Amino acid sequence: MFERQRPLNDRERQPGPVVCWISRDLRAEDHWGLALAQQDALEHKQPLLVVFCLQSAYLGALPRAFSFMLTGLYETKASLAEKNLPLMILEGPPQDMLPDFCRLASAGVVYCDFSPLRLARAWRSQLAEKLSIPLIEVDAHNVIPCWLASDHQEYGAYTFRPKVSRLLDRFLIAPPALLSHPFSLDSQTRLDLLRLDKREKLPLAPDSSNAQPQPGSRAAKAALQSFIRERLALFDRRNDPNERAASGLSPWLHFGQLAPLRAALDVRGPSAQQAAFLEELIVRRELSDNFCYYNPAYDQFAGFPSWAQATLLRHRGDLRPHLYSLDQLEAAQTADPLWNAAQRELSASGQMPGYLRMYWCKKILEWTPDPETAQAHAIFLNDRYFLDGRDPNGYAGIAWSIGGVHDRAWGERPVFGKVRQMTLAGCRRKFDVDRYIQSVDAAERNEHG
DNA sequence: ATCGGCTCGCGCAA
């Protein structure tokens, strides 16, 4: 079980409480980071403190994403309190807040969770430098720890899949449940630390919109169970936006309110639908972490495979019959009624059917002056509007759509070159486009009336 | 409705 963790510095362990800093995995259950931190604390007969560092305006997200995260975090705080584990919410960058926090707590060791993204990794490496105690990273998000699944960027799902299958039995295991923690802070230290916790009260107005999923681990588990009961049997029709057969779990997965491990354990089974869901949940989702972890240009043109860069360069000068500004895209004012409907659903709900997400992104390549602009606009809109924005899955999906990442070359066409194109005519062949547009219209009328 | 051509490169067999 210790193979899920690795040290980020080489400091000596000190006597004192164990701190577990959570940033990507914000749940109390099915959390390998918390489980390993508690095991450490129990062995050393020490208190365990859980801490989160709050930053507003995180990577251009809308307030509703912030609210989703924070509401879920308060639920987690209550769940942890039942186990005698305080969750403190600090305000500020972790590498600035945590060294002082650890000194004040006389902490002996810090655990943290894992993210492959640039900013998250910078926090961890700066924190590892500043701390005088060990910083230990646990991949609490992926079923297979990212750095163990593969030691390089995988070319496609087909190269990653056998590595995942080989390791799955070793890692598809739930962590031990948290125990009611028997060791507490002395009362003076507790008071000193509470003074740092700026967020005792929930400052958020509850989101009254019924278009959006409900935040928190409890709602996540309910959504997982209703997916298993009602929609998993239809999962082979998930690419038809009208079927609404997809799991819709990504907002909870993104904020770590639901463990992929839990979804995998609950869904696991012999049917084709179960296998297809696990393929998406584990192979494809963790392939995104692999991409971002090993490709520092995960959100740039330079991160595309060389065949895609070459073909997109050849077609830079191609005529683009429609060009739209970021404002026009954001306002869903294009000449394509399907794209507009998908964008309006996104604005209203923070979500979009998975198949349309690819179409939506590829159209941005068609409608902007060059691939760099397309990628930048797609990332801006993705990170701002999707509840699961600012996630490796988003950067990998955009790089797949625009830059052929994890894909192969196809017949050469204008603007796209050899990158796979998607068209409105193609969508009409595959599903009832007008029915989808009408369903978005109807949802908007409901929301307003 | 279904099929084939388009086209690249990794991993593995030989």
Next chain:
DNA sequence: TGCGCGAAGCCGAT
């Protein structure tokens, strides 16, 4: 060195 095949397609021919 050759070969099979891949994360969601497109289009035209049959």
